[in-house]
Amino acid sequence: MLKVRDLHAFYGKSHVLRGVSMDVPKGSVTALLGRNGVGRSTTAKAIMGEVAPKGDIWFKGENISGQPSHSIARKGLGYVPENRDIFPMMSVRDNLLLGIKDMRKPGKWSIEQMLDMFPNLKSRADTAAGVLSGGEKQMLTICRTLMGDPDLIIIDEPTEGLAPKIVMQVGELIAEIARAGVSILLVEQKLSIALKIAQQVYVMGHGEIVYHGTPDEFRARDDIRREWLEV
Template identity: 80%
Template sequence: MLQITDLHAYYGKSHVLNGVEMQIMPGEVIALLGRNGVGRSTTAKAIMGEVAPQGSIRFRGQEIAGLPNHKIARMGLGYVPESRDIFPTMTVRQNLMLGIKNMRKTGRWSIDQMLEMFPNLARRADNPAGVLSGGEKQMLTMCRTLMGDPELIIIDEPTEGLAPLIVTQVGEMIAEIAKAGVSILLVEQKLSIALKIADRVYVMGHGEIVYSGTPAEFATRDDIRKEWLEV
C-alpha cells in the first residue's frame, strides 16, 4: 500500500527526517510513536506533499514524492492534521460535503453515517462549525476526510488536548475505520490508544525509525520505551 524508502525532509537548513524507512500493507494499522519534535508530523506532511520530500514514497506502486498535495489526495490518501482545520462559518453538514471527491460515486461513508456515529455532530449539523468544541472539531475533521473515501488515512495526534470521554470516542472511531478495511497511519502520544488499535508499531527518534515491531513485541521492550518515549 505505502512504501517509504530513505526519506529526508528539511525546514530551511534544519535536517528533520534522516532516512526514514516505513511500510504499510493494505488494511494495516500502523502507530508512529515518539517524543514531540522527532519528526512524526513531518513524516505525515512529507507523505502528503506539504513538506518537500527527498527519497521515495510509493503509494500502491506509484511514486508520489514531489507531487502536489491535491493530486496525492485524489489518488486515495486522506490526511487529518493535528491543527483540526475546519471552515468555521460553514455548517457541519457543509464541511462534510466538502470532503466528497466524486459526487457521482458512492463511497464507503455517507454524511448520514457520520452523523449517526457522532450524535454531537448530528445535533449541530446545521450550525456553523466554528461553535464546535475541540473534540467535536476533531470528529468533524476525521469525518470530512472519510467522506473522500480514502484507501489510506493519516491521522496526526487525534487525541491531543481532548477530554477522556472524547478520547475514547475518537479511539472507537479509528477502530471503526480500520474495520472498514482502510489502512491507517496513526501518529499518537497515548500508548493506550495506539497499542490497542495498531497491527504494528514504529518508534521514531532524531528523525529516523529506531524500532519496529508488533504491539506485543513492543510491550516487552522497556529499553525502547525508556530511551525513546518516556520524558
C-alpha cells in the first residue's frame, strides 16, 4: 500500500530524515515509535507533501514523492496532524462535512456513523468545535479525515496530552478503523496503545529507522527500548 525508500528531508540546512525506508501493507496497522524530535512527524509530513522530500514514496503503485498535499489526499491518503487542526467557529457537523471529497459519491463512512460512534460528539453536533475538550477535538479530527474515505490514514500522536480514559477511546477508534479495512500508519509514543493494535513496529532514532519487527519481537528487545525510547 505505502512504500517509503531512502527518504531524506531538511529544515533549512538541518538534515532531519536520513534515508528512512518503511512499508505499510494493505489492511495493516504500522506503528512508528521514537522519542520527541527524532523525525517521526517529519516523516509523516514528508509523505503528505508538507515537507519537501528527497527519495521515493510509493502509494498504491504510484510514486507520489514531491506531489502537492491536496493531490496526495485525493489519491486516498488521509492525514491526522498532531496539532488537531479544526475550524473552531464552525459546528462539529460542518467540520465533518468539510472532510468529504465528493458530495455526489457516498463513501464508506457517514456523518451519522461518526456521531453514533462518539455520543459526546453527537450531543454537540451543532456546537462550535472550538469549545470541545482536547479528546473530543482529537476524535473530531480523526472522524473528519475518515469522511474523505481514505485507503490509508497517517495518525500523528493521537493520544498526546489526553486523559487515560480518552486515550483508551481513541485507541478503540483506531482499532475500529483498522477493522473496516483502512491501513494505518500510527505515529505514537504510548507503547500500550501502539503494541496493542499494530501488526508491525518501526523505531526511529536520529532521523533513521533503527529497528523493525513485530510487537512480540519488540517486547523481547529491552535493549532497543532502553536506548531509543526510554527517557
